[in-house]
Amino acid sequence: MVQAASAPSEKVKLKRAYKKGHYDKETIYKILDAQPVCSIAFCKNEMPYNVPTLQWRQGNVLYWHGSSASHAMKAQSGMDVCVNVTILDGFVMARSGFYHSVNFRSVTLYGKAMKVEEKDQKKQALIAMIENLFPGRNETLRPIKDKELKATTLLCMPIEEASAKIRTGPPVDDDEDYKLPIWAGIISVKTASGMPESDEKLVQGIPVPRSYSKLSL
Amino acid sequence: MVQAASAPSEKVKLKRAYKKGHYDKETIYKILDAQPVCSIAFCKNEMPYNVPTLQWRQGNVLYWHGSSASHAMKAQSGMDVCVNVTILDGFVMARSGFYHSVNFRSVTLYGKAMKVEEKDQKKQALIAMIENLFPGRNETLRPIKDKELKATTLLCMPIEEASAKIRTGPPVDDDEDYKLPIWAGIISVKTASGMPESDEKLVQGIPVPRSYSKLSL
Structure with a gap:
């Protein structure tokens, strides 16, 4: 499934800080x-818009969805988009303000947002969205209705023009600053999901599922 | 410091899901x-770009910065930008795939990115960036050098055209689905910072600071 790394296009190639750049599919998929x-x-x-949403992946295709009534979804359909995904991993505390930084993992993708009209592809992609996050969840759910499929706009984009940017490790200070009596180091940042909390309106006797994989960035 | 809520412009006003929309400065500042x-x-x-970075606020002005050599910083300077900040608070697990959702807090801002050239304003804003995240940190640091100020491009924007979008609470299902024996509820998501980890190159005897406020979204 993971393709061989190809030469990055001029658009995605990091012009500066090039050591932080990664173009292989394995790194991009993982983030x-x-x-x-x-x-x-x-x-x-000619005006910029910026919409947060959830993305998911099936093979080499990136998906996102929204209401069919959404102005933003209509505006994106068939248009060039730039998708960014970022995970903050920590604050890098240097001996000077200038070298303070963050550890992070980030992916930027360019492409045209294509509307998925074909019913089965649409259904399978929406099922994959939940399955990727919570394996086994779909088979417990009430099936998708046709009117729900119609009320949903699904957009997709091949993962072609993509780059990852990653920073890890300790602060990098000016040589002469290492001797200064200033605390320096890392303050890590973690994002994680908690235990499932049942809805108050739950039918009595339904056990809280333990199988849902915990999100941990 | 918090201004009275004014009528939102057509651009920021939520067209759908309008109950999730907030336009008061207090809510926007908090996120x-x-x-x-x-x-x-x-x-x-006419092509979209999307750059992740850190933002911070002084009063009613939003700031972000980057290297003066950065192509992205040069491209933004004086131009229209759309800034988005999003916090994922949880997964909303409904009885059908269609009503699965996320709890979140998000702010979207529109405006022109203005380059800050004035030396003192620039210095104060860069100090505020660190002070907002880690109160007391600046006074322990080696002072900013003039060449570091020159190597940094600082952009800013008044917080004027802004909207917050927030979802909280349990899943909302179709009436007839509440009787189904399907687990539903919330899986919360938390982002938090850990304890400071000292740099290996630290001068011996420097205590690990305990005063830095912990990030907890």
Whole structure:
């Protein structure tokens, strides 16, 4: 499933800080799979828009969805978009303000948002969205209705023009600053999901599922 | 500091899901102050770009910064941008796939990115960036050098055209689905910072600071 790394296009290639750049599918997939939250940038009448939503992946295709009534979904359909996914891993505390930084994993993708009209592909992608996050969840659910499929706009994009940017490790200070009596180091940041909390309106006797994989970025 | 809520402009006003929309400065400031990670969307030659970075706030002004050599910073300067900040608070697990959702807090801002050239304003804003995240940190640091100020581009934008979008609470299912024997509820998501980890190159005898406020979204 993971393609061989190809030469990055001029658009995605990091111009500076090039050591932080990664273009292989394995690295890109791993970040996309870890962080469902993304933001979608698009232009309309030469003005920028920026919509947060959830993304998910099936093979080499990135998906996101929204209400068919959504102005933002209509505006993106068939248009160029730039998708960003970012995970904050920690604060990098240097000996000077200038070298303070963050450890992070980020993916940026460019492409045209294509509307998925075919019913089965649409259904399978929506099922995959839940399955990726909570394996086994779909088979417990009431099936999708046709009117729900119609009320949902599904957009997708091949994962082609993509780059990952990653920073890890300790602060990097000016040589002469290492001797200063200033605390320096890392303050890590973690995002994780908690235990399932049952809805008050739950039918009595339904056990809380333990199988849902915990999100941990 | 918090201004009276004014009528939202047509651009920021939520067209759908309008109950999730908030336009008061207090709500908007609180989300901006909680989540430093943002994404900045801008257009160049009618193509969308989407850059993740850290934002911070001083009064009613939003700031972000980058290297003066950065192509993205140059491309944004003086241009229209759309900034988004999003905090994922939980997965909303409904009785059907269609009503699955997320609890979240999000702010979207529109405006022109203005370059801050004035040296003192620039210095104060960069100090505020660290002070907002880690109160007391600046006074322990080696002072900012002039060449570091020059190597940094600082952009800002008044917090004027802004909206917050918030979802909280349990799943909302179709009336007839509440009787189904399907588990439903919330899986909360938390982002938090850990304890400071000292750099290996630290001068011996420097205590690990305990005063840095913990990030907890």
